[in-house]
Amino acid sequence: MDDERLYSPDDLDFVFERLSNLNRQGGAFATAGAAVVDSLRRSGATFVLREERYIDRDYSRAYDAFYGGFFRPPPKFTTRYHFFTRRFDPADDTSTVPSPAEYLGFVVLWETDPLIVGRTVVRPPARATKMLGRPTDVHIGGHRFELDAAPFCAKDFGVAAWATVATYLAAELAGHQYGFPRTSTTEVTQLATANGGDFGRPLPQRFGLTPAEICRALSALGYEPFVEDLESFTWDADATILAHLTSGIPVIILLEVLPDPDGVGIDGGASRPDDRERHAVVAVGYDWYPERALQNGSWTAGLERIHVHDDRYGPFVPITFVTSSAKGGARVELGYLSGAREAIVKQLILPLPPRTYLISKEAHLAGRSVLHRIADRTVPGTRPSDLLIRTYLIPSSELKREATDWGFGGPAAHLLQQSLPHRVWVSEAWLLADVGRPGGKPSGRALCDPTALRDATRRHVLWSHYLDDVHDVDLSTDS
Numbered sequence: 001m002d003d004e005r006l007y008s009p010d011d012l013d014f015v016f017e018r019l020s021n022l023n024r025q026g027g028a029f030a031t032a033g034a035a036v037v038d039s040l041r042r043s044g045a046t047f048v049l050r051e052e053r054y055i056d057r058d059y060s061r062a063y064d065a066f067y068g069g070f071f072r073p074p075p076k077f078t079t080r081y082h083f084f085t086r087r088f089d090p091a092d093d094t095s096t097v098p099s100p101a102e103y104l105g106f107v108v109l110w111e112t113d114p115l116i117v118g119r120t121v122v123r124p125p126a127r128a129t130k131m132l133g134r135p136t137d138v139h140i141g142g143h144r145f146e147l148d149a150a151p152f153c154a155k156d157f158g159v160a161a162w163a164t165v166a167t168y169l170a171a172e173l174a175g176h177q178y179g180f181p182r183t184s185t186t187e188v189t190q191l192a193t194a195n196g197g198d199f200g201r202p203l204p205q206r207f208g209l210t211p212a213e214i215c216r217a218l219s220a221l222g223y224e225p226f227v228e229d230l231e232s233f234t235w236d237a238d239a240t241i242l243a244h245l246t247s248g249i250p251v252i253i254l255l256e257v258l259p260d261p262d263g264v265g266i267d268g269g270a271s272r273p274d275d276r277e278r279h280a281v282v283a284v285g286y287d288w289y290p291e292r293a294l295q296n297g298s299w300t301a302g303l304e305r306i307h308v309h310d311d312r313y314g315p316f317v318p319i320t321f322v323t324s325s326a327k328g329g330a331r332v333e334l335g336y337l338s339g340a341r342e343a344i345v346k347q348l349i350l351p352l353p354p355r356t357y358l359i360s361k362e363a364h365l366a367g368r369s370v371l372h373r374i375a376d377r378t379v380p381g382t383r384p385s386d387l388l389i390r391t392y393l394i395p396s397s398e399l400k401r402e403a404t405d406w407g408f409g410g411p412a413a414h415l416l417q418q419s420l421p422h423r424v425w426v427s428e429a430w431l432l433a434d435v436g437r438p439g440g441k442p443s444g445r446a447l448c449d450p451t452a453l454r455d456a457t458r459r460h461v462l463w464s465h466y467l468d469d470v471h472d473v474d475l476s477t478d479s
Helices: 011-022 032-042 057-063 162-178 185-192 211-220 237-246 290-296 360-378 395-401 409-416
Strands: 007-010 049-053 078-084 103-110 118-124 136-142 144-147 224-229 253-256 276-289 302-311 314-323 329-334 344-352 387-395 422-430 444-448 459-467 468-472
Touching: 007 011, 007 032, 011 032, 011 049, 011 103, 011 118, 032 118, 032 314, 057 103, 057 118, 057 185, 103 144, 118 144, 136 162, 162 185, 162 276, 162 302, 162 344, 185 211, 211 224, 211 344, 224 387, 237 253, 237 276, 237 302, 237 344, 237 360, 237 387, 253 329, 276 290, 276 314, 360 387, 360 422, 360 444, 360 459, 387 395, 387 468, 395 409, 395 422, 409 459
Parallel strands: none
Antiparallel strands: 007 049, 049 078, 078 103, 103 118, 136 144, 224 344, 253 276, 253 344, 276 302, 302 314, 314 329, 329 344, 387 422, 422 444, 444 459, 459 468
């Protein structure tokens, strides 16, 4: 086949209809394809280019491990669709190459029975405050395009159930942060079930992965996963998710979806009134508004919604917290399900980098204690209610680069001379007047050592400042 004809213009309405109708095959994919179509329509897609015989890494691994063993195996190749805001045909010499902003992304379609939405990278909603991404290079007929977005894919009937997909997508994003190699849904399943798995044979994947299996896979990939069990302990789930997304770390959310009054399950099938279905999604972004934070007196209160990838319902779908913590788990509203179904957040799985022993909640308490104390010492009469505190994890090299822009001569110069762990927890103190103000900067920072243990005698806080008042000693005696 002529290489140039690997790429052919296709009918946009036909492709959109093909993707939208995937949920009717087997009933287990809900509206993932339709959600991708909606996202592309909102981004202004007007043209699609079909790439034939595309070798997709994820599908190739799945084919070798599972699909290739069928008596009548599916094709070895996939079809990849590229979407643009205007016409582009690489085989047409008169066709002008689109600008980077005019390329909206791609969808890989596994030509299995039923068809599966494979690795999909499309532009995220423009309105989001923060959205995690992974740079993806795309080459079309000798032309290079680049996207920085969170990859998505749907579950399939063979190698990946819902928890496998959530783990794979989280590893794709966290791996980019930590410099880890790419993985695949097949590898995640194989690593999680290396000793037979909790449900016997690993393939075909019908029941999903347990939390222990998810952690087993993440550990084998080089992460040090931490599970916040909201069933046993009272955690502020929204604060944990916000801190890690701010740090560029995705969060796997294990849900228990409450019964639907109309008797419809999350897979589109029937459910009994007492059914509570387990599900997993991965948080990839959020919407945060300073007005909400100021009105409610905390940084976390500014969180309006988080965006998650749901293997059944598509990329960038919204979740809103009803309660952030409660006995048995936080309660959320799944706005993308009919009737705005609610669910209980049972566990959060955090794919942390190596040697991150101090978790976000502990770092936040230590940093907040120090900042409140030195703020009052530096500006007498400063009350805790005068400050909003946010906490996040950052590479120390990036922190030192940012320090030159802080505008504090003494503290910034002092920090640049310090030896720091590879990553540090940063707690920032913001005066109410500076929150949301263009050009606004935090008034103080406390750096916490992530390799410290909460109950150890060594210091949590490495260094702190409020305005020009610098401290090198641990002041967090009550944290």
